[in-house]
Amino acid sequence: MREIAIVDLGIGNLANVRKALGGVITNDPYEIDRAEKIVLPGVGNFGAVMERLEPLRGVILDTINEGKPFLGICLGMQLLFEESEESPGSRGLGVFEGKVVRFRGVRTPHIGWNQVFPSKECPLFEGIKEGAYFYFVHSYYVNPRDEEVVAAKTDYESMVFTSAVCKDNVFGVQFHPEKSSKNGLRLLKNFRRL
């Protein structure tokens, strides 16, 4: 029994995610199915990555419905929603209702260390200070229809966006915990311990 499956979409290097979490990097549906927890990291274009993820849609939704802890990172969080302005017509996993939209009227992409303010109890942020810094690189952000799923928010220039979501066993973070030094490692450890 593998503890954590880190879903490999062939983009970027997942070595430090695996180092922080343990587990196995895989795109084998069988291996994902028998994992205890699933991590979906993601860098790239919504539509292009969704296309690669399509063969795994069933197994990922099954594991989520079975109640296994699931963590989406960056694009991996956006893929949990229904659709994105980045790729009109491409259908996301739809675990959460709402749309992924592009930043407007602020410097885009949003790159660098920014503060995360939890807006509700979420086990991912246990032991992490309010307003702790995490590393972000993105041009799109999620707009959940249900405010209840919002776990944390971040201020950027003139606006505020959702930087983490959390509902039952499903978690998503817009920042990169694997690039966020101690806070990021703590968050990954919190996920591992769920």
Place this chain on the structure above:
Amino acid sequence: MLAKRIIAALDIREGRVVKGIKFQNIRDAGDPVELAKRYEEEGIDEIVFLDITASYEKRRILFDLVKRIAEEIYVPFTVGGGIKSVEEIREIIKSGADKVFLNTAAVDNPELVRETAEVVGSANLVIAIDAKWNGKFWEVYTHGGRKARGMDAVEWAKEVEKLGAGEILLTSMDTDGTQEGFDIPLTKAIVEAVDIPVIASGGAGSPEHFYGAFKIGASAALAASIFHYGKYTVRELKEYLAGRGVNVRLE
């Protein structure tokens, strides 16, 4: 609020750090991974690795190093130096670098900037500009500062932004190595000319110098010697900046 970033630079040759670094309790002061880890512990926000390996045949050593860094370091890092092709850029990103930077190759072939931005995304592409005041304008230099190119750095910065650069790493050759402060007039001119983040580089000698660069709008400031020789730790620097009201990541 988005934090101002403090970046450390390490020069690498054939997989080893070039300048000796006076850290205590480091097993191997020539190992880039050991040093990068140390910087991460001290609170560095980002690390830039400049590969000065002359021979193209030894490129594999760099790719292997990037993989090791990616596995051990939990802050973003940028790799550059002598990169000429999209293939190399792809390989470096695939090996785990967060960003690449281009300098000479961008001047020689501006199309490469556009192409790279399309392949790896603007957010992962930094254009390094080395500039020196020639009495009339800040002139762009390439080949590690050896070759004057007759181009105006301010115009070049605007052009690379249009071509898809995500950030500008701006080194003043007038202040580099002096430890007397960043080149404020040059940095200000570039910050005002573009919308993308500008990293000030060259001349850092004290915490006041960083404050000066941030005050005129630099998004990040890069230094090597000030940290390498243990003059100030990253934490001391950040505490000073926080005390003067600069938003920095301090935890």
